[in-house]
Amino acid sequence: MRGETGYDAEFREFMVGRWGDLVRFAYGLTGDRGHAEDLAQTALAKAYASWGRVRRTDDPDAYVRRILINANHRRFRKQRVPEHSGAAPVEPAVADGTELFDQREALVAALMELPPKQRAVVVLRYWDGLTETQAAAILGCSVGNVKSQASRALAKLRGSAQLTDGSMAR
Incomplete structure (x- = not known):
């Protein structure tokens, strides 16, 4: 992208490569596609804010998953009864x-x-x-x-x- 720094490009590559896995993981934690996408987005936004530190860890993916888990715990504490919207699962069922x-x-x-x-x-x-x-x-x-x-x-x-x-x- 025009004007994108190496730092931004590196994060973009990480984000694009991990988005689907993070949403699936968050769906497993929440049971709700909308919450899963929100959690993945929150985790990636927090990771971007401290990307300099995150990228130097042994496992940036584990670091971002930990951010996601913490964000889910905060959501869970605020909302004791989890919502289940009945939204379709992340991976659709196969033919019939x-x-x-x-x-x-x-x-x-x-x-x-x-x-x-x-x-x-x-x-x-x-x-x-x-x-x-x-x-x-x-x-x-x-x-x-x-x-x-x-x-x-x-x-x-x-x-x-x-x-x-x-x-x-x-």
Whole structure:
């Protein structure tokens, strides 16, 4: 872009490359596409404001995810009862995937029943496919804490009324 500095170009490249993943991650935390996009935008705006520091970290992506998680916690504290607008999921169901869509909606509803930290662990580990070590780095906690939070969350998901047959939580 005309007049764009190297700093701006570097951030733009990061932002364009990570936008979809950040929105999917935020959707896993919120269950709402609109909130997910707002959180991703907020996280990227905060990252841009301190991009000089963010880009020097070992893992800028983890840093931005942490910003996103913190922004979601602030939103959650302000709004104790999470809204679920029923908006379409980030990734649409495949051809005639009514059952897949129903399962995804049930899973998102069950995730919304989890406490925020357990939800973040589940989304990082099983939605985004990160290792326990990567999730711990993003969340700023120990690997043992990630393991225990994941174990508790999966136990709650297995018993969730949203996942009636239990097949989704295995």
